[in-house]
Amino acid sequence: MKARWKPKPMLRQLVLILTSLAATTSTARADWGLNMPEGVTELSKETYDLHMLIFWVCVWIGVVVFGVMIYSIFAHRKSRGVTPANFSHSTMAEVLWTAVPVVILLALAVPTAKTLVRLEDSRDPDLTIVATGYQWKWHYRYQDEDMGFYSTLSLDSLEARRKQSGIDPFTVENYLLDVDNPVVVPVGKKVRLLLTSNDVLHAWWVPDLAIKKDAIPGIINETWFKAEQVGTYRGQCAELCGKDHGYMPIVVEVVDEDAYRAWVDTRKADDPQFAAR
Amino acid sequence: MSTIAAEVNDHAHDDHGPAKGIKRWLFATNHKDIGTMYLIFSFAMFLVGGLMALVIRTELFQPGLQFVHPEFFNQMTTMHALIMVFGAVMPAFVGLANWMIPMMVGAPDMALPRMNNWSFWILPVAFGILISTLWMDGGAPASGWTMYPPLVLQTGDAFPFLIFSVHLMGISSIMGAINIIVTIMNMRAPSMSLLRMPIFVWTWLITAYLLIAVMPVLAGAVTMLLTDQFFGTSFFLAAGGGDPVMFQHIFWFFGHPEVYIMILPAFGVVSEIIPTFARKPLFGRDSMIYAASCIAFLSFIVWAHHMFTVGMPLSGQLFFMFATMLIAVPTGVKVFNWVATMWKGAMTFETPMLFALAFVFLFTIGGFSGLMLAITPADIQYHDSYFVVAHFHYVLVPGSVFAIMAGVYYWLPKWTGYMYNESLGKLHFWLSTIFVNLTFFPMHFLGLAGMPRRIPDYSTQFADFNMIASVGAFGFGLSQLILIYVLLTAKKGVPATDAVWDNPEGLEWTVPSPAPFHTFDTPPEVLPPLKQEQHA
Ligand code: HEM
Ligand SMILES: [Cu+2]
Numbered sequence: 001m002k003a004r005w006k007p008k009p010m011l012r013q014l015v016l017i018l019t020s021l022a023a024t025t026s027t028a029r030a031d032w033g034l035n036m037p038e039g040v041t042e043l044s045k046e047t048y049d050l051h052m053l054i055f056w057v058c059v060w061i062g063v064v065v066f067g068v069m070i071y072s073i074f075a076h077r078k079s080r081g082v083t084p085a086n087f088s089h090s091t092m093a094e095v096l097w098t099a100v101p102v103v104i105l106l107a108l109a110v111p112t113a114k115t116l117v118r119l120e121d122s123r124d125p126d127l128t129i130v131a132t133g134y135q136w137k138w139h140y141r142y143q144d145e146d147m148g149f150y151s152t153l154s155l156d157s158l159e160a161r162r163k164q165s166g167i168d169p170f171t172v173e174n175y176l177l178d179v180d181n182p183v184v185v186p187v188g189k190k191v192r193l194l195l196t197s198n199d200v201l202h203a204w205w206v207p208d209l210a211i212k213k214d215a216i217p218g219i220i221n222e223t224w225f226k227a228e229q230v231g232t233y234r235g236q237c238a239e240l241c242g243k244d245h246g247y248m249p250i251v252v253e254v255v256d257e258d259a260y261r262a263w264v265d266t267r268k269a270d271d272p273q274f275a276a277r
Numbered sequence: 278m279s280t281i282a283a284e285v286n287d288h289a290h291d292d293h294g295p296a297k298g299i300k301r302w303l304f305a306t307n308h309k310d311i312g313t314m315y316l317i318f319s320f321a322m323f324l325v326g327g328l329m330a331l332v333i334r335t336e337l338f339q340p341g342l343q344f345v346h347p348e349f350f351n352q353m354t355t356m357h358a359l360i361m362v363f364g365a366v367m368p369a370f371v372g373l374a375n376w377m378i379p380m381m382v383g384a385p386d387m388a389l390p391r392m393n394n395w396s397f398w399i400l401p402v403a404f405g406i407l408i409s410t411l412w413m414d415g416g417a418p419a420s421g422w423t424m425y426p427p428l429v430l431q432t433g434d435a436f437p438f439l440i441f442s443v444h445l446m447g448i449s450s451i452m453g454a455i456n457i458i459v460t461i462m463n464m465r466a467p468s469m470s471l472l473r474m475p476i477f478v479w480t481w482l483i484t485a486y487l488l489i490a491v492m493p494v495l496a497g498a499v500t501m502l503l504t505d506q507f508f509g510t511s512f513f514l515a516a517g518g519g520d521p522v523m524f525q526h527i528f529w530f531f532g533h534p535e536v537y538i539m540i541l542p543a544f545g546v547v548s549e550i551i552p553t554f555a556r557k558p559l560f561g562r563d564s565m566i567y568a569a570s571c572i573a574f575l576s577f578i579v580w581a582h583h584m585f586t587v588g589m590p591l592s593g594q595l596f597f598m599f600a601t602m603l604i605a606v607p608t609g610v611k612v613f614n615w616v617a618t619m620w621k622g623a624m625t626f627e628t629p630m631l632f633a634l635a636f637v638f639l640f641t642i643g644g645f646s647g648l649m650l651a652i653t654p655a656d657i658q659y660h661d662s663y664f665v666v667a668h669f670h671y672v673l674v675p676g677s678v679f680a681i682m683a684g685v686y687y688w689l690p691k692w693t694g695y696m697y698n699e700s701l702g703k704l705h706f707w708l709s710t711i712f713v714n715l716t717f718f719p720m721h722f723l724g725l726a727g728m729p730r731r732i733p734d735y736s737t738q739f740a741d742f743n744m745i746a747s748v749g750a751f752g753f754g755l756s757q758l759i760l761i762y763v764l765l766t767a768k769k770g771v772p773a774t775d776a777v778w779d780n781p782e783g784l785e786w787t788v789p790s791p792a793p794f795h796t797f798d799t800p801p802e803v804l805p806p807l808k809q810e811q812h813a
């Protein structure tokens with residue numbers, strides 16, 4: 001069997017964790033998967049900013065609280081011969097550390113609510129795709145084009161994922177994150193996604209689009225995205241849906257308008273599977 | 278029956294000892310014996326659940342599927358969670374309550390000793406049933422501890438046994454909670470007013486009310502699953518006009534208070550320990566009580582923060598977001614009070630204190646990630662990813678579990694009459710703390726980078742952090758062998774004094790070590806002064 005142990009990346013990663021604790025730069029994030037991706041939609045960037053905002057708020061509160069604690073642990077120890085104080089109340093302090101968090105939370109609530117309102121606004125889409133979850137694949141129907149197709153885990157991943165397949169996952173490109181038929185959408189267009197399921201719960205998650213929404217039998221859920229950048233974005237089912245829950249990835253290809261039209265036309269003409277639905 | 282005769286004679290010579298042999302345990306009505314059984318049972322479940330976690334971490338050590346099939350992997354995640362939540366953490370706190378609450382309030386025993394026996398002995402039955410499902414057709418439940426339909430309805434023969442065992446656990450918890458409330462309300466030493474009660478007793482009182490409020494809700498939810506499966510109802514089946522999301526609302530109406538059921542007694546334990554080793558009164562004693570009550574109230578109106586992705590109206594999302602953020606305020610008050618208790622104390626760092634301090638640090642980290650999860654747009658990214666796994670393990674392992682361990686080390690000399698091995702205790706602490714962080718900290722990164730939870734295999738970009746987490750998990754598991762050794766040798770060594778520690782606060786330290794089989798047959802006339810009253 002081939003050696004799967006890859007010491008180098010791991011060491012590099014460890015070093016990185018240590019350094020990145022001190023300084024987070026945007027390049028470090030993109031390359032080493034330590035942080036949430038900024039993504040390629042306006043709202044994914046807003047989400048990312050909110051995430052970083054609340055993260056730094058927590059870091060600073062942590063610095064203060066842990067700082068005081070650590071100082072106290074070193075300064076106020078019996079082995080240094082201190083005599084313990086006897087206070088147990090301070091109205092000032094107590095009012096302060098109730099009021100200050102309230103103010104911080106209010107300050108956080110405002111931008112968060114604003115983003116949330118925009119996230120929920122799926123009016124006036126340019127195109128609508130219905131995604132249906134199945135155990136264990138996705139089906140996509142393009143409402144405006146009268147076409148649809150299934151999207152399942154790509155063959156090379158399918159072979160490598162078998163128990164003790166003997167295939168090194170590191171040799172498989174996009175292991176577990178590749179499909180036979182990706183979703184193709186035009187760049188800069190508002191895509192409305194309607195989600196439902198044929199059997200159990202699933203969830204449609206693509207981190208770069210900052211979208212996660214449950215696919216629920218009997219219910220049609222709605223969400224939307226507008227990708228600003230051409231590229232391939234990968235995600236996975238995010239709601240436990242049975243044994244192959246880990247094996248129903250999502251791939252979204254964002255292409256320019258012409259390529260999109262060409263894709264739709266050839267697909268409809270060439271592939272009966274596509275035109276049928 | 279001889280036991281009845283013995284009880285009739287009780288008043289004549291009230292120093293009769295425990296029954297002999299197996300009967301002592303089967304028919305136990307003594308709060309100390311029952312407390313011991315709870316603690317041993319929960320520790321056994323901790324080890325069983327821990328082994329399941331190691332199966333999970335073994336499979337996740339590398340990408341690719343090496344050891345188990347995905348269906349078995351899902352059984353492991355499901356059983357691990359059910360066993361840890363209902364079998365390890367909750368019974369451990371009930372065990373501490375049984376041992377300590379009567380001694381802390383100056384009562385001779387729990388108010389309802391026979392019911393106490395039942396609430397314990399139901400548990401081994403419940404978990405016997407649950408664990409036996411592993412060998413049934415279709416295997417153990419594999420739908421996650423949240424048991425969401427429709428998936429849970431695909432469970433094989435195990436399904437009715439899952440429901441039945443959850444019912445049993447619920448009955449056990451409710452009986453335990455009733456017992457605790459009645460004991461606290463009716464059997465306190467006459468001079469002990471409510472506000473004068475020890476904080477551990479307070480947090481348990483609040484917890485017991487939470488239990489009574491939400492365990493029936495869980496029972497209702499799983500009963501509806503049962504009738505959907507076998508009796509033709511469609512509560513949660515879309516095809517019959519039902520709604521799968523309704524289950525989630527009901528489950529989390531139980532589930533969020535449930536997480537506070539697992540942390541409030543932990544707050545209590547830590548609030549007992551820090552003042553002792555800081556040699557200073559607990560800071561803001563009353564505000565601690567108010568904060569715990571506040572948290573308990575808020576825990577009923579935040580449940581849908583587990584459901585931000587199911588498709589809720591905007592107003593609903595806003596409400597649950599704001600309510601969830603609010604919880605950070607009383608939680609913050611608690612943390613600040615602990616820090617203020619340490620401030621200008623004269624601290625020493627025996628094992629219970631080490632665990633309590635680690636609790637404050639690491640629980641706070643879990644609180645921070647909780648606050649991050651409250652931010653709805655960000656939660657849409659975090660939800661059902663390893664970030665959530667990191668969050669709840671931080672609050673539950675170095676949170677609840679560390680508090681339990683702190684409590685065990687703290688009260689062990691009172692139980693056994695001997696000091697445990699302090700150097701081994703410290704070693705246990707340091708190894709546990711290092712490995713718990715090695716296990717769970719990288720999971721934050723995994724989640725942020727996009728790894729979903731509950732998957733048996735993952736894409737290669739997640740390989741490094743998963744490897745680190747698996748190494749940490751094995752280290753943490755092995756470190757617990759030290760605890761086993763410490764507990765097995767706990768009855769040897771240096772005899773403990775009655776106070777055990779340096780001037781600790783509370784009635785339990787006024788009785789001999791080991792605490793005799795019966796304590797406070799008559800309630801204490803005067804209470805030892807609270808520390809804040811001492812020099813004034
Ligand atoms: C500052 C206080 C806390 C806040 C604001 C908070 C917030 C949250 C949120 C929003 C979620 C849902 C995340 C998601 O699924 O997307 C969550 C999950 C969870 N939290 Fe907390 N939390 C807090 C404290 C705690 C405590 C004290 C515990 C238990 C000791 C706890 C245990 C859990 C568990 C077990 C889950 C995951 C349940 C599951 O999906 O299986 N949390 N928390
Ligand atoms: Cu799934």
Ligand SMILES: [Cu+2]
Pocket residue numbers: 532533536579580582583
């Ligand atoms: Cu919650």
